[in-house]
Amino acid sequence: MEHVINDIKQKFLSGVPIDKIDINTDMLFDWNLQEFLIKETVLNDLNITYPLKVEYQVSFLKYLLRKLQELQIEEIHDAIYEQLTIKLREANLEYSYKHFLMQDKGITIKESNSFVRDGTTGLKLWPAALALSDFILQNKLKFKDKSVLELGSGGTGLIGLVLLKMCEPCKVFLSDCHNLVLENISKNILMNLKDVEKENLQNSLRVHTHLSLANKMKEFGILDLAWEDIDASKSEILKLKPNVLLAADVIYDVSIFVPLIKCIKEVFQIAGPSLVFYLSQTIRSITTFNEFSNLLRENNFKITKIEFISKHFFIDETSTEIQIFEVKLNEKLVQ
Ligand SMILES: C[S@@+](CC[C@H](N)C(=O)[O-])C[C@H]1O[C@@H](n2cnc3c(N)ncnc32)[C@H](O)[C@@H]1O
Known part of the structure; x- marks a missing residue:
């Protein structure tokens, strides 16, 4: 599963359009992998130090939540909601x-x-x-x-x-x-x-x-x-x-x-x-x-x-x- 997350990480960090990021559905059933995915993307050190566009990060988190809901997964990791709440409060910057x-x-x-x-x-x-x-x-x-x-x-x-x-x-x-x-x-x-x-x-x-x-x-x-x-x-x-x-x-x-x-x-x-x-x-x-x-x-x-x-x-x-x-x-x- 690591190479799948690596692929998502690479695409997320380079700002690839969200609908072009393939999220493996099996992975989402695993609570720990949900957490790992957030750590590798939104909470990645590179994104913390040099953040991607806020709008893009919000779209990514919403996309994840939509996938989880479609799959009727009830165990959704707190980090996903937490990050979405934080990002929704962040202002869009010029750069x-x-x-x-x-x-x-x-x-x-x-x-x-x-x-x-x-x-x-x-x-x-x-x-x-x-x-x-x-x-x-x-x-x-x-x-x-x-x-x-x-x-x-x-x-x-x-x-x-x-x-x-x-x-x-x-x-x-x-x-x-x-x-x-x-x-x-x-x-x-x-x-x-x-x-x-x-x-x-x-x-x-x-x-x-x-x-x-x-x-x-x-x-x-x-x-x-x-x-x-x-x-x-x-x-x-x-x-x-x-x-x-x-x-x-x-x-x-x-x-x-x-x-x-x-x-x-x-x-x-x-x-x-x-x-x-x-x-x-x-x-x-x-x-x-x-x-x-x-x-x-x-x-x-x-x-x-x-x-x-x-x-x-x-x-x-x-x-x-x-x-x-x-x-x-x-x-x-x-x-
Ligand atoms: C659409 S941007 C492309 C920038 C970059 N090559 C890229 O693809 O991301 C066009 C670039 O051409 C430069 N440019 C436009 N007219 C120019 C000119 N007369 N002389 C030199 N550079 C010019 C602009 O300053 C701008 O950086």
């Missing part, structure tokens, strides 16, 4: 946390509870970033000893954390254009470093830092890179000379397509034709996405959809249409 447990490592991110805060969508974790993280974990070799740059990273820094903790890149640079987003990237990265790894670091990470992770030095940086002002970041990109370019959920506003394409072209120009760009995108409107992909083709890029099945981050492919693409310079023009 909450999610925890991703992978093998023996974990990543915690802080995100905004609203889709848009302080005029940016970048303080929230978007499903396309989960898909890209999953893709990275399934393709670690593509990132080994590579220099990686992410565009429009958003404030959670999840992609950077997955690369730094789970892969062996030599350089990881995250970028965005909003000050609060850049500050949040720094906070999220620092929150995930062990004390020894934080030694000699400033309180706020910025353009260029050397991180010693698992006894290996990695170059890390946070760039203030606005797509419409790519010229201002050219010297940094030149130093970084990326092998891999990444972006998650940046294709939604038609008015920024032209500067975004110009930015991608400049990065390819600096990095050279071997650069590979992986784009993860929630397709909200196929017309909007086609407009972007046509622009890429007009600018001599080849865009190929990558077949991908989520394995680690519990993305529900049926409810959101997330696709991952590989973008390269058109071979005919490279030769």
Whole structure:
């Protein structure tokens, strides 16, 4: 039964939609297992220190109670009612946390509870970033000893954390254009470093830092890179000379397509034709996405959809249409 509870714990801590969490009904008949389940989820140390959204925790506890009632189980552990009463009294905060447990490592991110805060969508974790993280974990070799740059990273820094903790890149640079987003990237990265790894670091990470992770030095940086002002970041990109370019959920506003394409072209120009760009995108409107992909083709890029099945981050492919693409310079023009 432990692996069943472990699966529920992993899903709960990473904020997977409640109806996607499978609760084994046999387990609920056992009073001690009910208690163990609460200890591993709502009372988990990670959730106590860095709590998930209160609304989410309440939904989870109500879901459990509903299951127990459906099964007509009369012996319901006090901890379930107790926690529900406590959570119902807790105020919803502006920020909450999610925890991703992978093998023996974990990543915690802080995100905004609203889709848009302080005029940016970048303080929230978007499903396309989960898909890209999953893709990275399934393709670690593509990132080994590579220099990686992410565009429009958003404030959670999840992609950077997955690369730094789970892969062996030599350089990881995250970028965005909003000050609060850049500050949040720094906070999220620092929150995930062990004390020894934080030694000699400033309180706020910025353009260029050397991180010693698992006894290996990695170059890390946070760039203030606005797509419409790519010229201002050219010297940094030149130093970084990326092998891999990444972006998650940046294709939604038609008015920024032209500067975004110009930015991608400049990065390819600096990095050279071997650069590979992986784009993860929630397709909200196929017309909007086609407009972007046509622009890429007009600018001599080849865009190929990558077949991908989520394995680690519990993305529900049926409810959101997330696709991952590989973008390269058109071979005919490279030769
Ligand atoms: C929908 S969010 C995605 C954030 C993150 N990649 C994720 O998937 O969770 C879009 C991100 O693109 C950034 N962005 C939007 N316009 C930008 C621009 N012109 N230059 C640089 N970044 C931009 C925003 O600040 C925001 O962080």
